[in-house]
Amino acid sequence: MPFPFPIPSPVPLVPQWFPRSDRGNDSEKDVFGVSPDEIEAVVRSWRANGIAIHAIDTATLGDARGSSSRVARALRDTAGPAGRAVESIGDRLIAMSEILATFEATTTSTDARAAATFEALRDR
Numbered sequence: 001m002p003f004p005f006p007i008p009s010p011v012p013l014v015p016q017w018f019p020r021s022d023r024g025n026d027s028e029k030d031v032f033g034v035s036p037d038e039i040e041a042v043v044r045s046w047r048a049n050g051i052a053i054h055a056i057d058t059a060t061l062g063d064a065r066g067s068s069s070r071v072a073r074a075l076r077d078t079a080g081p082a083g084r085a086v087e088s089i090g091d092r093l094i095a096m097s098e099i100l101a102t103f104e105a106t107t108t109s110t111d112a113r114a115a116a117t118f119e120a121l122r123d124r
Contacts, residue, residue: 039104043097050093058082 062079066072 036104036108039100039107043101043104046093046097046100050090050097053086053093054090056086058086 058079060079061082062076064072064075066075
C-alpha cells in the first residue's frame with residue numbers, strides 16, 4: 001500500500017529498559033525515583049507511534065478489485081472500519097502522551113518538594 005509521505009520509524013511503545021528494577025537515584029532530578037528522562041522517552045515514543053499510525057493509508061482497501069467479487073467486496077468493506085480504528089488508535093496514543101507529559105511535570109515538581117521536606121528532617 002503506497003503512503004503519501006514517508007512514515008517515521010515507530011519507536012517501541014515502552015522502551016526496553018522500562019521498568020528497570022536497578023533504578024536508583026540516577027540524578028538530582030529523580031529524587032525518589034521519578035525519572036523525567038524515562039517518562040519523557042515514553043512520551044516521545046507514544047507520540048511518534050501515534051503519528052506513524054495516523055499515517056497508515058486504509059483508503060486503498062476501498063479500491064480492491066479481484067476475480068472473486070466476494071473477497072474484493074469484503075476488502076472494500078473493511079476500508080471504513082480500518083480507517084476509524086487507525087484514527088482511534090493514533091488519537092489515543094497521542095492523547096496518552098499528552099496526559100503522561102502533564103503527569104511528569106506535576107510529579108517531578110511534587111517529588112522534588114517532598115524530597116526537600118524529608119531531607120530537612122535528616123538532622124532531627
